Amino acid sequence: MKMLVCICACNGALREKLDIRAVSKAARKLPDVDSVLTVSSLCTEEGRTLLIRELHDRNPDRIVFAACSPRNHEQTLRRILVAAGMNPHLMQIANIREQVAWVTPDRPAATRKAKRLIHAAIARVRYHEPLEKLTIPVCTDVMVVGAGPAGLSAAQLLAQTGRNVILVEKSPSPGGMPMLFDETFPDRTCGSCMMQPMLDGVLHGEYPGRIELLTLSRVRSIRGALGHYEVSIAQSPRYVDAVHCVGCGECVNVCPVMVRSSGFGGVDKRRAVDFASSGALPHVPYIDASACLREKGKSCTACLDACPVDGAIRFDDRLQLHERTVGAVVLATGGAMFDYARIPSLIQKSGADVMESREFERMLSNDGPTRGKIRTLSRRTPRGIAIVHCVGSLDEEYQPYCSAVCCRYALKYR
Ligand code: SF4
Ligand code: SF4
Known part of the structure; x- marks a missing residue:
């Protein structure tokens, strides 16, 4: 294997921070290193021209660049390799600027670190294979x-x-x-x-x-x-055909089953056949099979009998x-509520009714379970309301990060 190590001095900035000559000398002694080249600045037109010429002359089969972060110039260096007729993947970058010069103030220590990074890059580039670009048909859906x-x-x-x-x-x-x-x-x-x-x-x-x-x-x-x-x-199955249904709600009015809705803290009630919410679009109800009497072996057909449209209620839906x-x-599955029951002290010490924000939200809604009136769990009017922010947030024991929504969310109650 014939390796070229190319050290970029970053317009002289790296020379102050580390001993480039010592780094170059150490690299020269490493196995498979054929030559070491030091350039003033690889990312300039001058550096690019010089490197292409050197690559033609030396004809290496692997290259290690000791330079700045790959985030800055990996693509630049790959393009230089392509311009020199080489496969752009037969190279490795040792980041001796951001990872050495900028963070290691002691010059001898920085020099030792740069040598080690170059050594590691040489060990790695040995295993690089020439990769070719493939064109693969993709589905755009x-x-x-x-x-x-x-x-x-x-x-x-x-x-x-x-x-x-x-x-x-x-x-x-x-x-x-x-x-x-x-x-x-x-x-x-x-x-x-x-x-x-x-x-x-x-x-x-x-x-x-x-x-x-x-x-x-x-x-x-x-x-x-x-x-x-x-x-x-x-x-x-929805058990209601969205094409035929006209959204009149007759089926909801006659359904004899009322259950707690699974969403929004379970404070809402709904019929076994009902709309997901008052403004739901498309305005088509659905039958909650777990609540419907038919699923319990009973022979209810109240919704079907009340429906004015043939084919709208479909018990045979599967x-x-x-x-x-x-x-x-x-x-885009959205967020989930933090379960405040995980903090028992919140409930035990306060001695007050505690409800999560979604339950409170529904209580304030005109179409909610209390029609917009605030009530305690025992249906009394509370004397005062305390809003607790950041429950479970910014806490290493639960969620170390901020929810980024609860402040604004709670402020609207003022
Ligand atoms: S069949 Fe089910 S959904 Fe329809 S009215 Fe009876 S209980 Fe309600
Ligand atoms: S299923 Fe029938 S009764 Fe129920 S909303 Fe649709 S059209 Fe009206």
């Missing part, structure tokens, strides 16, 4: 997981660029958490009104047919690699599997 604000925006932007999008949402309707917020920070816009233009864009926007929305769906499996993934999506090919996946 994209799967976006999560149809909250982030997922909806991503889907729209992708559709604008001409991509086909499969938008996978686990809940019965798109829109995410804001759909249940009565007022949002800072201008107190209603959450579902805020989401309306985005939902409209996805459901009936300028890119018809580009976005396929799959609600009540989860990604079952994904196989493949960047540019070509085979995805399998399981879609739970789980569907959708197989799709996509080139990329965008994960």
Whole structure:
């Protein structure tokens, strides 16, 4: 093997910080090193021309650059190798500027460190193989997981660029958490009104047919690699046909089953057949199979009998599997609430009713469980309310980072 070690003095700046001559001498003695070249500045036109000429003359089969960070000039150096007729991957960079000169004030120590980094780079470049560029056909369709604000925006932007999008949402309707917020920070816009233009864009926007929305769906499996993934999506039955349903709500009015809603802290109640939220789009209800009397072996047909449209209620709906090919996946699954029950002292010491922000949010909503009135768990009007910020955040024991939303979120209650 015939190696060239090329040391860049960074316009003389490195000479003050380390002994370039000693570094060069040490490199010359390392196995397989054929020659060592010191240049004033590799990233200038002059340095580039000099290096191309030297590469032609010396004809090395591996190169180690002792220079600045690969973040700065790795691509520059690769282009020089290509210009000299070499494979651009037969090189390795020892970063003797950011990792040595700039952080090691003691000159002898910096010199020793530079020697070691060059030694390591030589040991590594020995194993480099010439890589060739391949052209691989890729699928341009994209799967976006999560149809909250982030997922909806991503889907729209992708559709604008001409991509086909499969938008996978686990809940019965798109829109995410804001759909249940009565007022949002800072201008107190209603959450579902805020989401309306985005939902409209996805459901009936300028890119018809580009976005396929799959609600009540989860990604079952994904196989493949960047540019070509085979995805399998399981879609739970809705039991209401979105094409036939006119959203009149007659089925909801007659359903005899009332259960706690699984979302938003479980404070809301819903019928076994109900809309996901009052502003849900498309405005089509769904039957929660776990609550429906039919799943319990009873023979209820109240919703079917009340429905004015033939074929809208479909008790024979079944789980569907959708197989799709996509080139990329965008994960926009949103945030999750921190479980305050993990901090027992918060509840035990206060002696007060403690509820999480989403429960409080729903209580303040006009369509919430108390129709906008604030009540304790025992349904009394509280004498005062304390809002605790940063629960679980900025705490090494729970989440060491800041949620970045709770301050603004809580300030709207003022
Ligand atoms: S069939 Fe189920 S969803 Fe329909 S009304 Fe009866 S309990 Fe409600
Ligand atoms: S399923 Fe029938 S009753 Fe229920 S909202 Fe749709 S059209 Fe109305």
